[in-house]
Amino acid sequence: MILNRRRFLQMASGSLAAMMLPQGSLLARARRGSDRPNFLWISTEDISPDLGCYSDAYAVTPNVDRLAAEGVRYDNVFSHSGVCAPTRSGIITGMYPTTIGTHHMRCAGVPPHEVKCFPEYLRAAGYYCTNNSKTDYQFDPPLTAWDESNGSAHWRNRPKDKPFFAVINFTTTHESQIRNRSEAMLKRLASLSPTERHDPAKAQLPPYYPDTPEVRRDWAQYYDIITLMDKQVQQVLDDLEADGLADDTIVWFWGDHGRGLPRAKRWIYDSGLRVPLIVRVPPKWRKLAMPDQPQAVGPGTVNDDLIAFIDFAPTMLSLAGVEIPSHMQGRAFLGSRKAEPREYIFAARDRMDEAYDLIRAVRDKRFKYIRNYMWYVTRGQDIRYMNEMPTMQAMRRLHAEGKLVGPQKQYFEPIKPIEELYDTVSDPHEINNLVGDPAYAETLHRLRRVHEQWYRDTGDVGLIPEPIFDELKRPGGQYETASPPVVVKRTGGSADGSVVTMACATHGASIAYRIGGDPKGRTGWLLYARPVSLGSGETLYAKACRIGFRDSDLLTYRPGDPVAEAAGPKERDHWRDRLDASDVRQRLRTLKELDHKGADAMHSYLLYLEDAEPSVRYWAVVGLHAAGRLTADIAFARSAVKARLADASVVVRVAAAHAMCDWGTEGDGLPVLAAALKHPTDKARMLAIVALDKLGPKAQPALEQIRAAAEDPDDYVKRVALTVLSRFDGA
CATH class of the missing domain: 3.40.720.10 (Alkaline Phosphatase, subunit A)
Structure with missing residues (x-):
């Protein structure tokens, strides 16, 4: 990782906010x-x-x-x-x-x-x-x-x-x-x-x-x-x-x-x-x-x-x-x-509104390499907001009528290539994929390596399924609140406390302050970067702020009020630390290399179904599901995936249920998807409704639950449900 954790922690642990x-x-x-x-x-x-x-x-x-x-x-x-x-x-x-x-x-x-x-x-x-x-x-x-x-x-x-x-x-x-x-x-x-x-x-x-x-x-x-x-x-x-x-x-x-x-x-x-x-x-x-x-x-x-x-x-x-x-x-x-x-x-595409995808790109001055980690998903997924554009409506109408020609068809291809390579000089619109051209094999290999190195060096978290990542970064969906700032003793400072030094125990927190004024207002706050001078009778208000946290309670201080010895270090275990301490990202990357083997990878995916990490089990099920599209020989995988319907992780259950429905056993999969629509986590419900969307007519028995999802408090869940219902209503 390129993050300089040691230097930061040395500064932040019980230190003055100004030192940051x-x-x-x-x-x-x-x-x-x-x-x-x-x-x-x-x-x-x-x-x-x-x-x-x-x-x-x-x-x-x-x-x-x-x-x-x-x-x-x-x-x-x-x-x-x-x-x-x-x-x-x-x-x-x-x-x-x-x-x-x-x-x-x-x-x-x-x-x-x-x-x-x-x-x-x-x-x-x-x-x-x-x-x-x-x-x-x-x-x-x-x-x-x-x-x-x-x-x-x-x-x-x-x-x-x-x-x-x-x-x-x-x-x-x-x-x-x-x-x-x-x-x-x-x-x-x-x-x-x-x-x-x-x-x-x-x-x-x-x-x-x-x-x-x-x-x-x-x-x-x-x-x-x-x-x-x-x-x-x-x-x-x-x-x-x-x-x-x-x-x-x-x-x-x-x-x-x-x-x-x-x-x-x-x-x-x-x-x-x-x-x-x-x-x-x-x-x-x-x-x-x-x-x-x-x-x-x-x-x-x-x-x-x-x-x-x-x-x-x-x-x-x-x-x-x-x-x-x-x-x-x-x-x-x-x-x-x-x-x-x-x-x-480098560039990335992840969830766009209600459409899940996972794409990475690397480009030099001439060539663009694209890695489609969800190659089995069409580019033409529905996004209700995007569908309001007349151009998009025309494209969809002509696609349905079979009237698109040449490069116009690319957007609606049922699956994407696992890799794309374009010469942006001779092909600025990026419509001629060079991956299969031997003349560009060396370029493909070079940019593929660069992408893989970037994935490692930058700590790319894209392969962690969103519901799992949400829980990792904010357990129970609860926001942390920054610790209130305190006024601390200042060596060589004024005896009457008119020159104020502040600190905060929360790692990464900054301090906003104002002298007098409305302490509840959003404007007029100054950034604390050096000791503050207070005049006689003036009141200092301060809050600690950290990105992704709730602001702290308000500090109110007047010269002569008690001061603290120090802020007191408040150790917090951040998701980045936990993730960097594990090898889950590398295991996921290794697993996703099986994409290149197509149907031949199915037996390899089975080895990952018992992994301790739900992220790994999820992508193993997804891999089996996707590879199963390329072969008729899925019987040996069906029982293994069926066992995942009772997985401890909702994301694995949803992935398994989606596969089972696609493989003709809707009676096993639809109840699991319907149950997931009631999950307390919005992104778990999102995965479930997206799976139902992709099932098309097979989702009909879950119509009642889909109608309920159209009233979901999460806007994206609601959007997908409405899209599904519009298809049923138009059928």
Whole structure:
């Protein structure tokens, strides 16, 4: 593992919270705000590099194009996920979601103790940090992450002469707006001039889309809303100029993942991962950004280095002169701590809303390798939200009618290849799988090895079934609460307690404080990074915060109140520690290598059915079920799988029941699935309803239980149940 556990535990065990933040030169720099740049991030949602400055002749983006002419256009920038929440989780922490356990869409993560939102390091260095206003980090942002995070957050709210890091996020280009035909949207689109509107007839569609009026209209409106966003970008830049800050501010413009259309968003093809990034560096900061080659960030430059989203956090710290924490997995591409360019980027797809999948990818500048760990699942799974897109509806309709041709069929293939390999230079749409081509055998072998090494080095937890992982990270579904901070004795401090030093026993906790004001408010909290001075009669309020935990109770302190000797170490056993101490991940990886043996692996899977770890038993049953599709000789496996219907783990029972139903013994399997629909754990119910969905007409005897699931408190369980019912009702 690359996590520096020893160093962190040495600092955190009973230590001052301030010790967790970069010190030394950082504090000196914090006193000299004028010698540091401001930072402005302008982020937009769901767009690929479909901009004029990226040589897209269909695009109308004069303002972003102008920004690119004034700065650096990065041509090889990639998300680690094709959807917003896992993407933003990695950006804000500088770590892979598959390492910190925030990989499933809309999960509630409990990252390892050392993980923080990177703006906290900037705040400790004296920056005023604002976010307007999307978070979507797969955890609630702690009070210590931002000075402001709301729809009114702005650099203009900062104290005088304080450097700032401001994020402004536009939702104009979100997937939902491509299909938006409301009166309000039509009015916004009507505000575009005729030369700014995009003619559907002139659209150049990817080869995996059918050429229909619905698809062309979606494609044109996608470009229209990019043009609307382009105008918003210029307004922000105008505001920066009007405030006299343009010469002191490094501006980033980027998209959070690929375009919000089928086979792009949610997928880890380049259409879902590759994004625009433009960085404008004012002249006075170019040597700071590229000490050895300041002209490389001058106007109109282009950079083709591979850049990953997890590189954003360390790059920001590098530009601000802040030490990059050793646990961060990204590497800086600008600033005094700039690293060597990376050779590969990595990406993952796990549960997307109500659709389970497990895909990993590694890419160099030319080739993309994809490993489908759930190869037996079609790409064309139902996601109700995605199905609202007219393009998706057209694809499904034409597929049902047998009218899709060529690459258009790929999305609906009943199973996926175990491995995919694409030459992204000659095949940018990734439709020609080279895995079987002997000419690319060496490339396949190289990228396969790189993927396997990344799985090991980053501690990828994707093979732990979600219900098991949820219990591992948060036993009983119960949130932990951070210990309240305490005021501790300070060597050489004031006798009257007017200079306050605080500590917290919870590993990884930060402390938010305020002097006076409303102790219940969400805004106005400062980050504790050094001793606090209190005036006579002033009251200090403080809370401890840790990502994935509930905030602590409130500390209230006035000069002269009693102080503690120390915080007192509070040892907690984190899921990452427990997982790293076992070999379960490696056993799972070894088991999944049996995918390559097809039906010949069935006897090997049987050996894993008695494993002590339910995760291993689960994948053994799934492996038998999947391999059984490739052979008629399943009789010897049926009795072994049937025995797992009484397994101690609900995930194993569900997997076994699904297999038994597929193998023609619904009488054995359906009662188990129906019982699992009543399980207290939402993701266990999710697995059960997904299995019933995949059974098709065989699920009919469980219709009553499926109707009950349509009222489930978990939205994803409800969505799948409604999809199943819609099929029965339409039959």
